[in-house]
Amino acid sequence: MLVLLIIFMVTAPMLEQQRSQVNVDLPNVAAAPSTVAEDAIVITVDVGRRVYINDNQVKQKDLEVKLFHLLKTRARKEIFLRADQAVPYGDVVRTMAVIRKAGITRLNMVTDPLERKSGKTSRRR
Secondary structure, eight states, rough: HHHHHOOOOOOOOOBOOOSSSSSOOOOOEOSSSSOOTTTOOOOEEOTTEEETTTEEEOOOOOOOHHHHHHHHTTTOOEEEEEEETTTTTTHHHHHHHHHHHHHHHHEEEEEEEEHHHHHHEEOOO
């Protein structure tokens, strides 16, 4: 499962933090930023381990069914996952497993890009 997570993190597009009502401290990575489309489905796991679908809080046990219904009319089965860097790894992996069970064929990990200034790497806020 760790290998799968690493593959997702390496191959997923590095995205800027989407404007969201849910405040999370995303992991920082050195990569070129891109954006999440307006109509994208974004799953967020905040530091309190609460789960949101596009800023609407859902119970973890209801996530699979809600995603299934949201995606049944979409041709592209794609999700963007934002997880606070303080959320335990196991919780993120369990959320990823639920997302996959809902029929998602593409899972993108949202990160916060680093900026490089005069040879130093600094966090962008």
